[in-house]
Amino acid sequence: MKRFALTGAAGYIAPRHLKAIQEVGGELVAALDVVDAVGALDRYFPEAAFFLHPELFEAHLEDLRDRGEGVDYVSICVPNFLHGAHIRMAFRVGADALCEKPLVLEPSELDRLAELEARSGRRVWTVLQLRVHPALVALRERLLGEGGVKDVELTYITGRGPWYLRSWKAREELSGGVAMNIGVHFFDLLHWLFGALERAELHVRTATTMAGYLELERARVRWFLSIDARHVPEALRAQGQRTYRSIRIEGEEVEFSGGFTELHTEVYRRTLAGAGFGIEAARAAIETVDRLRRLEVVRARNGQRHSLVA
Template identity: 70%
Template sequence: MKRFALTGAAGYIAPRHMKAIKETGNQLVAALDPFESVGVIDSYFPEAEFFTEPEAFEAYLEENRAGSGLDYVSIATPNHLHYPQIRMSLRLGADALCEKPLVLSESELDRLAALEEATGRRVWTVLQLRVHPALVGLREKLAADGGRKEVVLTYVTGRGRWYLKSWKGDVARSGGLATNIGVHFFDLLAWLFGDVEQLEVHVREERVVAGRMELERAGVSWFLSIDESFVPAEVRARGQRTYRSITIDGEEIEFSGGFTDLHTEVYRRTITGNGFGLEDTRTAIRTTERIRTVEPGGRAPRHPFLER
């Protein structure tokens, strides 16, 4: 049985981590969040210690190293806290299992690689789309087909006015729109089609970011937004505020279902040493960092939503 600690216990994604720890037969020994709305812990690990102060959380884990020890720290906090909390985990003698984006810059990846070597511990991340059965099948099909593809990626998730006033709307803390809501799609594209060879940003605004990238085996026009007005009318008519679409050579790829147990599968792989590490996430981190800095412009084909 592995012993876990969890940061960001009051967050949206934390219950998936608790569920995964439980379903893989392991134990949550301590949890951290500055907010106290964490009653969900009772459904999984009512005996877990809980802290609202990072210093007390870290001290508790440090004091218990000589006892049963700690195997993993699961990190589900706002993006800018990932890097320091991963460092804390490794210094405590535990592996880190961190939500996306793992970190906000490629230089942080490099520093973590050095710390892995110094401590002998590992940094893992949650790239759950890579274990989605439909997407695993798609990757196998693309490998068999060969050839270069033309891809259109569209992701619109309607968010209220709160979004831009929270840490998510602060580029320094979230990494910006492409990082916060898009990093898993950029990882998916690199996993399916290879490394990014060329990148253009056509629009970079608070609610919309869009551009074009050339990968080894595909050209991709991409569009990300939190503006609900971009959700197609027929989708909004069904009461939905989110629209997700990926087309490959004009054929839409369906993968909206099958997400229920993906975190649990990532945990299973991680515990057996077959999870996703620093280098697995490098292309997506590099891409989103470049999107923050590339001057908008370019001549490549624009996403159809930009012509509306």
């Protein structure tokens, strides 16, 4: 049975990790958060030790390691800017890190993590759950079979309330901004389906919405990313839907709004089997977001404008 510790236990995403640890037959032995709203632990691992101070959590994990009862994995569910530091903590206590997306905020940090992996002999894995979404796995297989360069429109709307703009998620230096925090899924998906980036343009950049045009090895992509639920198509919004994820390839739509929240367990299964998503898997999307950050907004040309861009 694999032994886990987890950081960020009071947050939104932590219960999906707790459930995944349980579903892969693992055991959570220790958890950390800097706030104490961690009642969710009782639902999954009522016996787990809990710490409010990172130093005490790390000292506990060191003690366990030295008694031969160390953890195999530290699951990292803290704000993005802390990922690198918590991955290092995992390595120091002799564990692999299973870290939420985006793995880090800058491409140069990936190189540093690769050095630390080599030195420690431990691995870092991340959560790129769209790569295990059944509809998208089937799509990728079909596309690889067909070949050619596709015309693609990608729409990715995950409505968030006013709290978002007041949280760490809206602060560029803590989250990487909307393109990194939300878009990293979407850019990873594009690279995984269509290959490396060749050209990028940015058409919209606001606090809640980004849009642009990308040329990849196997696609020309008009993309639109937003956390503003008003962009969800009217008919779906009327049914209370605040999320809309759609990829239209040569006019044919694959909708993947559903099934998104059930994928962490599959990511855990793969990670435990040594076939998870590591530094090199994470690299392309982080580099693309980094490139977009430096781009000036330009006016979209006809044929390169997403249909939701005015």
